[in-house]
Amino acid sequence: MITNLILLVLLSNAAAKPFIRTTRNNIFAFQSKQAPTVTAPLSKNDFFTIIEDPKKRGATVLEAPVEQEGVKLYIAIDSASFQNKDRPGNGGIRLLSYQSKEHAIDDAVRLAKGMTRKHDMFRTGFSGAKVVIDHDHEDLSVVKRDTLMRDAAKALKALDGSMYTGCDLNTSDEDMDFLTKFTDDKYVLAGRNSRVDTNAATASSVIGSILGVLDVNNEIISELTFTVQGCGKVGSIVARELLRYGAKCVQTCDLFSENAEIPGCVPIDDWTKSTCDFFVPCANSLAITETVANNFPEGVKYCVGAANSPYANERARSVFDERGVLHVPESISSAGAILADSVEWYDIDLYQTVERSLMYGWIRDISRTKSSSLVRKADKKATNIGTVLRAVVPPRIGDPIGKEFPEWIKKNTVETDTVIVGGGVAGTAAAFALSEKGENSVIVERGSSIAPATASSNGDSRMYRRMYSSEFFSKMQSKALNRWKDVEEKSGETLLKENGLLFYGEDTGETVEGSVLGAKEIMDKLNLPYTFYASGDEIAARYPSLAGCKGKPYSGVCEDTAGHIRASKGEKIGIHFSNVQFHFQE
Incomplete structure (x- = not known):
């Protein structure tokens, strides 16, 4: 049987925003606050039936055939790009169950408008669009996806390059494979044949926006509590990335509790009642109602996430604004996938x-810069965000942002012989040794400088010894001491200071640090000088401060030539004489 496929072309404001109800089967029912407008067919063209005039409510509604009962397909494309190949529509395909055709249309229009705001925010070269597939089945598995994608492909072909699509809620890479096949590898931008994960791309824009907010407000990520609401494909990545960037407390919440079980995070049952500094909505739209906004725990300062239209209505948004909750709009924070699409469309080979990691880094940088610019222009005040938002939107005329990616790669890529992770004693010594061989190196250090205060090799208290139970370690230490002396000679600085080292205790066998008798054996074998104490009494007699050793079954070995390294000084000297570049995370 031939049923109908509805195609929407968005021209102006959508109808009232709907509420969402979810079930375990991923069936969604949408109900508007006001009755949706009922439309009737107006005219036909060769493929579509035009069933609504754009003057009526800001959208042109087109109907096309689809060969599957219980399924309808709607596509909303911003008016500026309807049949416009120079600035085509772009937005993903979502598969949900709606209360009625009109509710599905309302959602398609709302989402397409949101996509337009994202594309305009970064001048991707696209306009907004959205594909909404409405089904009346309780079990999604009965939907014939290959048949559905074939019909969607026919509609895309009829639009002839004025729309491109990809994944969204309840659609998969497999669906996109079908669609790519049926469109002859056209009109699908979904990261196909690429290592880029569009979910990770979206998460990168969320992280970038969070970092931008932290930059302007001089916040330290490790001192804040984050709540990530929704731990699906995007939210779970955001939570893990927050931990990677140094967050110490990341609370996670999901409709399905098992999704919130992310290592290092703290699962919570109710995000609306959990105190946090930073709320990160990554679930479905319209979750922040006026009631939620009014009753959200005190202390929340920021709201930045991946959810499209996180507020149920403008009043809910106003409540957060009035409470001083600074919100970066999702047109900035959730734009990662469309930024990737911009590159994919303009340079498919590069994509x-x-x-x-380069794609994610580029997206993160763009989002971070845009967010920090917005917050600065708003003078860090939540109530000013809406007023200054237009100030960070670029003009539509100009090269799309995707064309900037190759230049960003050049500026952020360093060619080197060796990458050294860690800028402490070992890392800087490695750079020094490589430089002597004529090789270049890059040191990647998570701190803000070489040997920061948090580094294990900071300061002047790094001891050295040849007194090991392992012959290998002892010989390596002798070689290392010779290399340190080379550095001293080259720099004219004294870096090593002998002060002796006593290794003592009850010898019960080998430990992580070796053993007293094992060390004595190696010192004898390598003919290294030492003093041996056969009992606790001898140790107490030689070292009055260790009088407690008297009468104990102890023995000890003292290496008089052991000492300590002026570590921080040595690192700086090693770098001075090395051909090395640095990359600091902080």
């Missing part, structure tokens, strides 16, 4: 071959 399919680029190292994905």
